[in-house]
Amino acid sequence: MLIGLIGKANVGKSTFFSASTDNIVNIANYPFTTVKPNLGVCHVRLNCVCKEFGVKDNPVHSICIEGIRFIPVQIIDVAGLVPGAHKGKGLGNKFLDDARQADALIHVIDISGSTDSEGKPLTPGTGDPLEDIRFVEEEFDLWLASIIKRDADNIKELDPSGQNTVQVLKKRLSGLGVSETSLDRVLNKLTLLNKKFKSWTEQEIFDFSQNIRREVRPMIIAANKADISTSKANLSKLTEKYSNVVPCASELEMLLRRAVKNGFIHYLPGDNSFEIKENSHLSDKQKQALEIVSKFIKMHGSTGVQEIINLACFSLLERIVVYPVEDDSKLSDKKGNILPEAYLLSKESTAKDLAHAIHEELGKGFLFAIDVRTKRRLGADHVLKNNDVIKIVSTTSRK
Ligand SMILES: Nc1nc2c(ncn2[C@@H]2O[C@H](COP(=O)(O)OP(=O)(O)OP(=O)(O)O)[C@@H](O)[C@H]2O)c(=O)[nH]1
Ligand SMILES: [Mg+2]
Numbered sequence: 001m002l003i004g005l006i007g008k009a010n011v012g013k014s015t016f017f018s019a020s021t022d023n024i025v026n027i028a029n030y031p032f033t034t035v036k037p038n039l040g041v042c043h044v045r046l047n048c049v050c051k052e053f054g055v056k057d058n059p060v061h062s063i064c065i066e067g068i069r070f071i072p073v074q075i076i077d078v079a080g081l082v083p084g085a086h087k088g089k090g091l092g093n094k095f096l097d098d099a100r101q102a103d104a105l106i107h108v109i110d111i112s113g114s115t116d117s118e119g120k121p122l123t124p125g126t127g128d129p130l131e132d133i134r135f136v137e138e139e140f141d142l143w144l145a146s147i148i149k150r151d152a153d154n155i156k157e158l159d160p161s162g163q164n165t166v167q168v169l170k171k172r173l174s175g176l177g178v179s180e181t182s183l184d185r186v187l188n189k190l191t192l193l194n195k196k197f198k199s200w201t202e203q204e205i206f207d208f209s210q211n212i213r214r215e216v217r218p219m220i221i222a223a224n225k226a227d228i229s230t231s232k233a234n235l236s237k238l239t240e241k242y243s244n245v246v247p248c249a250s251e252l253e254m255l256l257r258r259a260v261k262n263g264f265i266h267y268l269p270g271d272n273s274f275e276i277k278e279n280s281h282l283s284d285k286q287k288q289a290l291e292i293v294s295k296f297i298k299m300h301g302s303t304g305v306q307e308i309i310n311l312a313c314f315s316l317l318e319r320i321v322v323y324p325v326e327d328d329s330k331l332s333d334k335k336g337n338i339l340p341e342a343y344l345l346s347k348e349s350t351a352k353d354l355a356h357a358i359h360e361e362l363g364k365g366f367l368f369a370i371d372v373r374t375k376r377r378l379g380a381d382h383v384l385k386n387n388d389v390i391k392i393v394s395t396t397s398r399k
Contacts, residue, residue: 003104003105003106004099005076006136007080007081007107007132008110008136009090010110011108011110012251013034013077016108016222016250016305017077019251019305020040020042020043021041022261023038031080033080035079037077039074040074042309044309045306045310048064049389050069057338060337069321078099080119082119086142102217104217104219104312104316104317105220106219106309106312107219109129109136109221110127112124112230113126113127113128117131124228125233129223130238133242140217144176144212147173165193166187169197182216218316221242222246222248223248224249225249226248226300227292248305249296249300249304253269255290255293259290264276264282270305272302274290274293317346319347320345321345322349322384323390324389325340328370339389349383351378352380361396362394362396364396365394366394372391373389
């Protein structure tokens, strides 16, 4: 699973990336600081089942702190874009090629309005975040339209009668993972299902691209720089129009993570408060900085960074968490690690899908699964639910 950070230049994408991965990358108040994409690992946060089972767990690939499980997820920070990027302006559309690998997108914006459409610094409050969202989405759609158009001649060749539009478009958009159901839905909505592709107008190609983008790359809007006072008015305007907006302050999250590293505070990413440790000898400047963060968190509930990652995983991608174990009485693997793994699976995953996700061989030899809570036997097609703890019995696991 890969989360992509996209947006206008100089809105704080790399700051969000650094804050969520603890990898400090280039950050600066001018456009195009990021040229090559940064790839890193962030974590989704959830309540672990260890508390319910009353066990002290020792995860192998995730982390559990005080009953809160952090599961790794890949995240990519790409170059910023400016109007005209699909025609090669700024760093051109390379960012879209990088971003298209992502399963879900976080669209980072500068909600304080401190940057113009090219990402150059402005007096806070004079930039227009609503316009920024519109143009970034439009750039994405125009880029998609150009891919479809680029292949238009091929499509005509492949499908001279124009009878098999769905199959051909599916093939052309395969890099984006567009399913036939999504394609059908969009074509139906736009009443294009029975119109031969070769007679589609420019506008129809654009509308099709826009709808496909909404279908296959839903986005969360990270309203970044929400710590700047000019954000408030913009935020109200935005929430009137969009439902998927979360205010955030990546810079403040980064500050908290640094303070944790330096041993100054007790804080877990996503917490709604933090505690300054005794004998942490903070300077007045550091105290003031933490005071600003504290005020922000009180007002917004958190810095927003963790909440946005969680929304990308659980709302956009609708993942569930499943804990596989080999020993159902000890809840452990063969080595005795308790609740060793936590898998983020798609919503409709079955017991057999889980076996395959663990290991191809385990999937091939699947016999049945056991729901550790109820001790019930589950068949291959049994649909798993969030927080299930499952033992897989397979011909390979008997060896
Ligand atoms: N006040 C405030 N400033 C922020 C925040 N996040 C980022 N910034 C500042 O915004 C500027 C741009 O940050 P970057 O992370 O480099 O932005 P970017 O979107 O990656 O920029 P490009 O790679 O150039 O497209 C820097 O000066 C950051 O310090 C925030 O939450 N609050
Ligand atoms: Mg950057």
